[in-house]
Amino acid sequence: MEEDTIVSISTPLGRGAIAIVRMSGKESLFFAQKIFHCKNDEIVTRFLHFGRLELDEGEFEECLMVYFKAPFSYTGEDVVEFQIHGGVLLAQKVLDKILSLGVRLAEPGEFSKRAFINGKITLDKAEAIIGEINAESEAELKNSLSLTGGKLTQEIDNVQENIKYLLAEIEVGLDYPDETEETQIKTNIFEKLEEVLSKTNKILETAQASKFLTNGVNVALVGKTNVGKSSIMNALLGHERSIVTDIKGTTRDSVSESFHFSGIKINLIDTAGIRQTTDTVETLGIEKSKKMLEAADVVLFVLDGSEKESEDDKEIEKLIKDKNVLYIINKSDKKRVAKKRANEIEVSALTGKNIEKIKEEILKQVKLEKLDLNESVLANERQTKILLDAKDMLLKILGSKNETLDVFSMLLKELWLQFGKITGKTENEDIIDLIFSKFCLGK
Ligand SMILES: Nc1nc2c(ncn2[C@@H]2O[C@H](COP(=O)(O)OP(=O)(O)OP(=O)(O)O)[C@@H](O)[C@H]2O)c(=O)[nH]1
Numbered sequence: 001m002e003e004d005t006i007v008s009i010s011t012p013l014g015r016g017a018i019a020i021v022r023m024s025g026k027e028s029l030f031f032a033q034k035i036f037h038c039k040n041d042e043i044v045t046r047f048l049h050f051g052r053l054e055l056d057e058g059e060f061e062e063c064l065m066v067y068f069k070a071p072f073s074y075t076g077e078d079v080v081e082f083q084i085h086g087g088v089l090l091a092q093k094v095l096d097k098i099l100s101l102g103v104r105l106a107e108p109g110e111f112s113k114r115a116f117i118n119g120k121i122t123l124d125k126a127e128a129i130i131g132e133i134n135a136e137s138e139a140e141l142k143n144s145l146s147l148t149g150g151k152l153t154q155e156i157d158n159v160q161e162n163i164k165y166l167l168a169e170i171e172v173g174l175d176y177p178d179e180t181e182e183t184q185i186k187t188n189i190f191e192k193l194e195e196v197l198s199k200t201n202k203i204l205e206t207a208q209a210s211k212f213l214t215n216g217v218n219v220a221l222v223g224k225t226n227v228g229k230s231s232i233m234n235a236l237l238g239h240e241r242s243i244v245t246d247i248k249g250t251t252r253d254s255v256s257e258s259f260h261f262s263g264i265k266i267n268l269i270d271t272a273g274i275r276q277t278t279d280t281v282e283t284l285g286i287e288k289s290k291k292m293l294e295a296a297d298v299v300l301f302v303l304d305g306s307e308k309e310s311e312d313d314k315e316i317e318k319l320i321k322d323k324n325v326l327y328i329i330n331k332s333d334k335k336r337v338a339k340k341r342a343n344e345i346e347v348s349a350l351t352g353k354n355i356e357k358i359k360e361e362i363l364k365q366v367k368l369e370k371l372d373l374n375e376s377v378l379a380n381e382r383q384t385k386i387l388l389d390a391k392d393m394l395l396k397i398l399g400s401k402n403e404t405l406d407v408f409s410m411l412l413k414e415l416w417l418q419f420g421k422i423t424g425k426t427e428n429e430d431i432i433d434l435i436f437s438k439f440c441l442g443k
């Protein structure tokens with residue numbers, strides 16, 4: 001249990017009807033009673049008490065106070081919450097008063113860190129809470145919620161359990177060294193490890209989807225000048241974000257804006273039309289367009305359907321050959337001259353034809369259209385990295401069939417620890433600190 005008592009304002013700073021100032025630690029009640037007084041000063045755990053909070057000399061705030069006695073609180077420690085009237089100044093004043101008693105200001109995420117240390121939440125649940133606090137779009141929120149549901153914890157616990165079972169089996173084998181038995185044990189180990197590998201791969205597959213749910217899908221509009229990239233950007237957004245003219249080279253810098261479709265955030269980037277030019281500013285813009293391409297999850301390659309394809313188009317096609325590309329054949333209100341493409345959508349920014357279809361196709365490209373959030377086990381970036389490393393370790397073990405049981409025992413212990421990094425069941429200080437520093441203050 002941590003020694004000192006911490007405090008912070010737990011509600012968002014801004015105007016609201018109420019604000020909550022929260023303390024956690026062994027001496028929470030002791031400090032609270034120095035400044036808060038209610039009828040008979042009798043404090044009962046988990047009851048709301050109406051009373052007066054002493055601020056400056058002769059100045060009071062009438063408020064509600066609740067005391068959660070350890071271990072029945074969010075952090076697992078003694079917790080006191082003051083529910084005061086809203087407003088930044090008042091909350092700050094209460095906070096200052098408590099700090100002046102010798103209570104320490106909580107670091108970002110410290111309440112949740114203590115909850116984790118005291119076994120109230122698992123590490124992946126804590127991360128999911130960070131996600132909920134920061135969730136922007138609906139899908140992102142669902143993603144966090146499914147993580148809080150603890151599905152990942154369940155899966156990882158399961159994997160760790162399997163590995164532990166194998167370790168036990170090896171121990172028995174070491175006690176009775178017999179040639180045939182050793183071969184038997186090894187066969188069994190490899191069989192089980194193959195299962196662990198396929199489970200790991202399954203979780204990793206959903207991890208990609210998870211990244212899109214959290215950060216959105218990056219979509220770049222590219223193409224030569226005047227094909228209608230900016231017009232399509234505006235049509236997708238439903239308002240005039242990017243400047244449109246019939247002059248070639250109108251867009252000189254990248255323009256970005258996000259919108260939501262089917263609960264997924266789509267980050268659109270309109271880029272400068274790519275062509276051979278001697279204009280310095282335009283050249284810089286074109287360079288930037290090429291960079292934007294790298295970060296794009298989906299490329300919308302815009303072509304003017306009323307024109308024959310040019311050299312510029314061919315150049316662009318080379319640039320995007322490794323990308324996830326949708327061919328957008330624009331100006332379908334005019335006579336079609338451009339050749340047919342396999343993965344094309346005929347659209348018109350002018351009439352709005354098939355603009356909604358582009359949105360649907362984007363989700364299809366990143367395989368999000370069929371994603372069942374209730375079924376998936378999702379993982380965030382940190383967890384994905386751990387899983388990828390675990391997968392490497394697994395492949396290495398599976399590739400070294402001739403090692404002795406002693407060596408396997410050691411490798412499996414390492415593997416067990418590796419999986420444990422996801423849920424925190426390894427007690428590694430570093431990961432814990434890293435995760436909790438991402439929390440916002442007061443959570
Ligand atoms: N007929 C027709 N004209 C269009 C359509 N979409 C765009 N245009 C016209 O094509 C011209 C160029 O449009 P922009 O959206 O500025 O093209 P851009 O690709 O962004 O051009 P740059 O920024 O110069 O690379 C404008 O005059 C638009 O009005 C369409 O679907 N049909």
Ligand SMILES: [Mg+2]
Nearest residue numbers: 229230250251
């Ligand atoms: Mg433009």
